[in-house]
Amino acid sequence: MRKLAKKINETQRNDQDSSNYLFLYKILTNLNDTNIFMLFLTFRLPSVYYNLIWDCDETYNYWDPLHFLIFGQGTQTWEYSPVYALRSYLYLLIHSLPLIPFKSLVTSKITLFYLLRFIFALIQSYIDLNLFKSLKKLSKDDPKIFQYVHYFYLIFNLTNVGLFLSSTSFLPSSFSLYLITYAYSNIYLNNYKRSVLAIGLAVLLAWPFVAILGLPVIINFLLKKSILKFLKTTILFGLIIGGALILIDSYFYGKIVFAPLNIFMYNVLDTTGKGPDLYGREPFSYYLKNLFLNFNVLFPLSISSILLLLSVSLKSKNFSKNSFLTYLGIFLWLLVFMTRPHKEERFIYPIYELLIISSALSVSLITNFLLKKNRIYSIIPNLIILIHFLLSLSRLLALLFNYSSTISIYFKLNDQNIKFSSPHLNYKSDINVCVGKEWYRFPSYFFIPERTEMHEWNLKFLESDFKGQLPGYFTRADNITTIIESTRHIDPLFNDFNREVTQRYVTIDKCDFLIDTDNLSDEKFNKATKLNWKTLASLPFYDSVEKYQILRSFYIPFFYEKQVLFTFFKLKVRVP
Structure with missing residues (x-):
């Protein structure tokens, strides 16, 4: 018995020593x-x-409907019809x-x-x-x-x-x-x-x-x-x-x-x-x-x-x-x-x-x-x-x-010095923030500035190469009664075939702010849209890699800085 106990103690001691x-x-x-x-x-x-938002479902099926229940405003997908x-x-x-x-x-x-x-x-x-x-x-x-x-x-x-x-x-x-x-x-x-x-x-x-x-x-x-x-x-x-x-x-x-x-x-x-x-x-x-x-x-x-x-x-x-x-x-x-x-x-x-x-x-x-x-x-x-x-x-x-610029650019939008960077915005009751081809990277209405007595901020969609169904909107609600009226409202434009709904688009002249990726200078962009725009923020955003595709998925010092190419996420404001 003593030999057995000694052997057990030695085994336990060896296990402890091994763990060191x-x-x-x-x-x-x-x-x-x-x-x-x-x-x-x-x-x-x-x-x-x-952490970023990696799937537009997270924004449009959860964050935005949650924002609607709390603040009475948000986008609505067909799944909530x-x-x-x-x-x-x-x-x-x-x-x-x-x-x-x-x-x-x-x-x-x-x-x-x-x-x-x-x-x-x-x-x-x-x-x-x-x-x-x-x-x-x-x-x-x-x-x-x-x-x-x-x-x-x-x-x-x-x-x-x-x-x-x-x-x-x-x-x-x-x-x-x-x-x-x-x-x-x-x-x-x-x-x-x-x-x-x-x-x-x-x-x-x-x-x-x-x-x-x-x-x-x-x-x-x-x-x-x-x-x-x-x-x-x-x-x-x-x-x-x-x-x-x-x-x-x-x-x-x-x-x-x-x-x-x-x-x-x-x-x-x-x-x-x-x-x-x-x-x-x-x-x-x-x-x-x-x-x-x-x-x-x-x-x-x-x-x-x-x-x-x-x-x-x-x-x-x-x-x-x-x-x-x-x-x-x-x-x-x-x-x-x-x-x-x-x-x-x-x-x-x-x-x-x-x-x-x-x-x-x-x-x-x-x-x-x-x-x-x-x-x-x-x-x-x-x-x-x-x-x-x-x-x-x-x-x-x-x-x-x-x-990371997909969220950082919306922080810029909420900056006090940027929200009313164009004087004419002070006199507008509805201020439209527009997204184009990067609509699916929108982080949610939580990043759209708060409604005030003078101003209501809205998200709007511009037509792009995407030809599927974009979200609609819950009707504006201010209390539980109007929230229930909105959730029970049937929008006839919704479909479950992912068909494009062109009525959801606005033209660019209806936009006060624009958030999207592009490589155009303000001068070229103004000429293309026939409007005057000023870039308020420009943040780097992944575009492609020159040689080593692995750099898209893994950061490797020196090689990453040399091989990865960036475009820019830009926040623009329309000026009169």
């Missing part, structure tokens, strides 16, 4: 919950301010609740935009903490195999560019990311009801297709509990969430509406030539490329770790069985969305954390194996951390250097 060779292992794993939460939040805060009713107002109302109390306290609407993003960062940080704790507990339950999984999860989470982009986006796919992460973290802790509740909220409030990721949760629940208990839990949560959804949306649309069913039928069951494919088709490789850009070395590690896990599954009594459910979720999601013709980066957001977990599992298994051989091999997991961090940073810098 991992980057900041002892410091990070010995932090208390509060410090871990603050660490997550600290790394999310840059995303609050520097009572004829189609694909989007949920309950989803918007939930996001409006933390903002409304601050409406009269802030001097700029932009503050509310970043306040909501900060709330997203808080939610993501709390959920990440919950997952970290569950991984840490489970790694202790099976230290021979998964001793380091919580450590690698923490490191990869903090340094991943994909989570930087997704965690503070106002999208159902990001909302689903929070809830899926919470559901799966509770799988590891066997909190079945919380997992089912999180999946139910994601499916009904955010995105019905997340039901695919609910299958592993259901399997886990049924393995641990009875079918009767599962049905009781599911029906109870379904009635509460679904009932609230139907009541709120039916009130706003003026008819009985169940938005998740409508969006499912449009995207999956429609046979009339409509559906998401109208908005573009991408090859099978689209997501492979995208996942490599946002996860770099972690992507192949996350996929290959299933083989490593299979090789040790017989030795693991607990965690490996739960981790297979993680792989099942990843596999099912990629299987469905990779085979759909219409692909978008945001569609993969819900499994971003699952990919981090699986890559952490992979590197944890590799580390255990290598450190048992020789401590000098600790350079390999440390090298993986370094490569992932450098590639993620390079990717992030390239995105911000290339495209």
Whole structure:
């Protein structure tokens, strides 16, 4: 017995000594919950301010309708027409609740935009903490195999560019990311009801297709509990969430509406030539490329770790069985969305954390194996951390250097010295800010100056090469009565075939400000438009690269500055 105890103590001591060779292992794993939460939040805060809007859906289907509910003004897409009713107002109302109390306290609407993003960062940080704790507990339950999984999860989470982009986006796919992460973290802790509740909220409030990721949760629940208990839990949560959804949306649309069913039928069951494919088709490789850009070395590690896990599954009594459910979720999601013709980066957001977990599992298994051989091999997991961090940073810098002017130019518009830079604007009641070919980069009405007693600012569209359907407008509303009248109003110009609506365009002589990209001097532009324009701001914007295409996606010092070509995002004002 003494020999056995001595051997166990030596093994534990060797494991502790081995961990000293991992980057900041002892410091990070010995932090208390509060410090871990603050660490997550600290790394999310840059995303609050520097993250851009990468999809016009985020602007026109979420930020602008939210702006309408708070300020009574905003663009409206066909999905919010009572004829189609694909989007949920309950989803918007939930996001409006933390903002409304601050409406009269802030001097700029932009503050509310970043306040909501900060709330997203808080939610993501709390959920990440919950997952970290569950991984840490489970790694202790099976230290021979998964001793380091919580450590690698923490490191990869903090340094991943994909989570930087997704965690503070106002999208159902990001909302689903929070809830899926919470559901799966509770799988590891066997909190079945919380997992089912999180999946139910994601499916009904955010995105019905997340039901695919609910299958592993259901399997886990049924393995641990009875079918009767599962049905009781599911029906109870379904009635509460679904009932609230139907009541709120039916009130706003003026008819009985169940938005998740409508969006499912449009995207999956429609046979009339409509559906998401109208908005573009991408090859099978689209997501492979995208996942490599946002996860770099972690992507192949996350996929290959299933083989490593299979090789040790017989030795693991607990965690490996739960981790297979993680792989099942990843596999099912990629299987469905990779085979759909219409692909978008945001569609993969819900499994971003699952990919981090699986890559952490992979590197944890590799580390255990290598450190048992020789401590000098600790350079390999440390090298993986370094490569992932450098590639993620390079990717992030390239995105911000290339495209940050899309939001920065609207900050210029809100500058007091610029808003009324032309004297005639003081005497106009309606001031029009026009966008042309860059309409899809508009960050939302939160960046259009506030309405005053003398002036009302509006966004207008100029005709460009884009020949699809642009958004319309909610009718102006000043109280809850007129808001409901506006949401129930049927605009006959809306269609679900993405047909161009020429009535939405204005001519350039109706514009007071113009925000767009061009290389023309003021003199040439004035001659082309037969109007007088003055450039108030001009910010660099990615145009192309001369030689190395990789520089579009990754920032490489010296080469980037030499090879990348820029055009300019310009803010112009019309002068008499």
